[in-house]
Amino acid sequence: MKKKLFMGLFAIVMVVFLTSCGKAPQVEMDAAKAAVVSAKSAQADLYVPSEYKALQDSLSAVFENIEARKGKLFVRFSDEKVKLSDISAKSVVVKENAEKAKAILIAELEVMFTEMTDLLAENNTLITKAPKGKGGAAVIAEIKGEMAVVAASVDDANGLFTSGNYFAAKDKLKSAKDNAMAINTELKEAIAKVTRR
Numbered sequence: 001m002k003k004k005l006f007m008g009l010f011a012i013v014m015v016v017f018l019t020s021c022g023k024a025p026q027v028e029m030d031a032a033k034a035a036v037v038s039a040k041s042a043q044a045d046l047y048v049p050s051e052y053k054a055l056q057d058s059l060s061a062v063f064e065n066i067e068a069r070k071g072k073l074f075v076r077f078s079d080e081k082v083k084l085s086d087i088s089a090k091s092v093v094v095k096e097n098a099e100k101a102k103a104i105l106i107a108e109l110e111v112m113f114t115e116m117t118d119l120l121a122e123n124n125t126l127i128t129k130a131p132k133g134k135g136g137a138a139v140i141a142e143i144k145g146e147m148a149v150v151a152a153s154v155d156d157a158n159g160l161f162t163s164g165n166y167f168a169a170k171d172k173l174k175s176a177k178d179n180a181m182a183i184n185t186e187l188k189e190a191i192a193k194v195t196r197r
Helices: 002-021 026-041 049-069 078-129 136-162 166-196
Strands: none
Touching: 026 049, 026 078, 049 078, 078 136, 078 166, 136 166
């Protein structure tokens, strides 16, 4: 009787052991996946792309490893659980890094907008001092047209900035600044020539 009872208990213990060993760590998998999604929602893929890609690659590698071993007997997923926990922790850091990078870009753009406002104001002042002699009126009209294009680009950049499209706003502002600086140089050189005469 004792032998049958012992064998029955042993069989139950073995069934529990075997079924628990081969079971994938679903809770940890879901937590790690949610953490990576949270990092993406903070636009980590845009602001810290290499960190985000490393995170995704790590998650994919662990998931593939679990999938390959799932259902096998005597399989323990303790290493995978540790890796999934690390991925969840790293996701928090990547999310924070993305938020910092975004804040730095926003601050940089604010400085660029201020610089452009000053540069446009300086160009408007310089144009009043530009020589208006022979052919000068046509040149001034052309420069005013170029300045209008630059001002429109700054307005477009402002719209992109307001909508949260910071990288496009930066590209637009950089191009506008290059053009405004070229106009600035041209006006200063023209004024200097007249002053020297």
